[in-house]
Amino acid sequence: MPFIRVTTAGLETGSERITALQRGITALMAEVLGKRADLTAVLVEPAPAGGWSVGGMAVTPAAHLEARVTLGTNSAEEKARFVAAAHDLLARTLPGPLPLATYVVVQEVPADGWGYGGVTQAQRAREAAARG
Structure with a gap:
């Protein structure tokens, strides 16, 4: 049940590009990290113009990707x-x-510390273990 946020700056992220990012990231989460694609949420959002810098200097284009996963579910x-x-x-x-x-x-x-459908991942693991 990962959540991924992609932030971009200085880019036209039209619907085709957003769809390509969402599908590509969802596929990577499933293929590389073994996450369920049907529970993978991806948000692509733009940063305001001029709002991104590296080393104190404005940059364009720019991107940042942050994926949240459950602790200990993936190897280094x-x-x-x-x-x-x-x-x-x-x-x-x-x-x-x-x-x-x-x-x-x-x-x-x-x-x-997180879950979906009102149930934490820890509770889901306890319920799965109880079912055997």
Whole structure:
């Protein structure tokens, strides 16, 4: 049940580009990190013009991707593969060149700190274990 936010600056992110990012990221979450595609939420949002800088200098274009997953559900190698593949997706999908400081972050959240449908991931794990 990951949540992914892609923030862009200085880019026209029309509906085709947004759809390509959403589908590509959803596929990466399933293929690389083993997450359920049907529970993967992706938000693509623009930053205000002039609102992005690297090293104190305004940059355009720019992008940042942050994926939230449950703590301990992925290995270091899986996360490294995801970071590389997600960066490649951003570079292929968005007009560039993107700055070197185009970050992809995999943020791990404790299972008792988030969930969906009103149920935490920790509670889902307890219920699954009780079912055997």
